[in-house]
Amino acid sequence: MSDAQWTQPVAPVTVGPGLVAVASLNATPSAGFVAWLRAAGASLVVSTGDKLLTIGVRDDQIAVSELRFDVVMGLAVSPDGSLLAASRWQLHELHDALAGSRGPGGEDRMLFNQVSHTTGFVGIRDVAVDRTGRVLFTTALCNGVATLTDRGDLDLVARPPFVSEAVVEERCHALGLGLDDGELAYLTAAAETDEAGGWLGMVADGGVVVDVRADKVLTRGLSLPCSPRVHGDRLYVTDGGTGELLHVDRGTGAASSVVTLPGIARGLAFIADRAVVGCSVPPDEGPYAALPVSLERPAEPRHGIAVVDVDAGRVEHTLTITGGSGEVHAVAVVEQAQLVGIRWQHIDAEGWFVLETTTG
Secondary structure (H helix, E strand, C coil): CECCCCCCCCCCEEEECCEEECCCCEEEECCCHHHHHHHHCCEEEEECEEEEEEEEEECCEEEEEEEEEEEECCEEECCCCCEEEECCCEEEEEEECCCCCCCCCCCCEEEEEEEEEECCCCCEEEEEECCCCCEEEEECCCCEEEEECCCCCEEEEECCCCCCCCCCCCCCCEEEEEEECCEEEEEEECCCCCCCCHHHHCCCCCEEEEECCCCEEEEEEECCEEEEEEECCEEEEEECCCCEEEEECCCCCCEEEEEECCCEEEEEEEECCEEEEEEECCCCCCHHHHCHHHHCCCCCCCCEEEEEECCCCEEEEEEEEECCCCCCCEEEEECCCCCEEEECCHHHCCCCCCCCCCCC
8 A cells, every 4th residue: 555656757858869858866755755864864875876976955855976887786884884785796885984073965964975995897786795794695696695795705604505506607697685683694686597597587476685693585476576575573675576565484485475566576774663665667678678577567666765655565765766777776874964975086085084093
């Protein structure tokens, strides 16, 4: 059930024979979205394929900043407030450069890229930081959850029980990871298969949730399950291929629908008792074209995010995103920061540093 209306996207403009100019970035909130985000006292970070977005509130208006990226997917905010963002072949750490002061535009935090780990093209889809401070991420190419080594290589720390070996060969299309009390607990994959490329023909209903600690498949029959998150002792998963946010019983594995969105559901974070879920217009080609939500296309598919009351099973607020790819991959929450900016490398580096000294 959905009460909030998804706003109409901006139409592309034809600029010549066979050419289309993609509309510039536009994020349009439904009534109540800005008031909700302001009351929450937080900001959102959203990855949209070719752009990293921060979404906050300035002077009672939606405020969006964007950073062009080389395919940004997985996101996580660490306990110290830094942001982890996975691009095509690197994992980046963005730290606050304001040191408690205010930014030139009134920003509470200015996230600046300070460290980049080169992982190679391993297909990072989800990122988290466990209670020891260890960075974890799913790797679709290596079929599991990995962490970084001192050399920058990958250390595979978990893989599904049905994948027989650690191999650089995409078999199950590992997608999401979930922590429980700061410990790696869940892994999702597009298919329960041990064959190279086997997942490609199973995206419609071959998806699984794996209980990593019990080393067993908890739930089967899903469609591109992503973003497993434990909140309030309950496990939630986005079932991308059906557009649903699911509640998964952690004992029996039974999955029940919380709400259905008009597109691929992917990316999940929580602010207090509300879920923030990403939504993307289904593709017409590629392996994801076989998803149920692609075959039975919603009447009005949307790129954007939805704020969901998980207890009532309804969408309360939405934010429609247009421009760039628009396709949402991940959502993260920056607590206690109403407005967040982003800066990158030498282009924006002048003046953005904190001076420390060990001299007298």
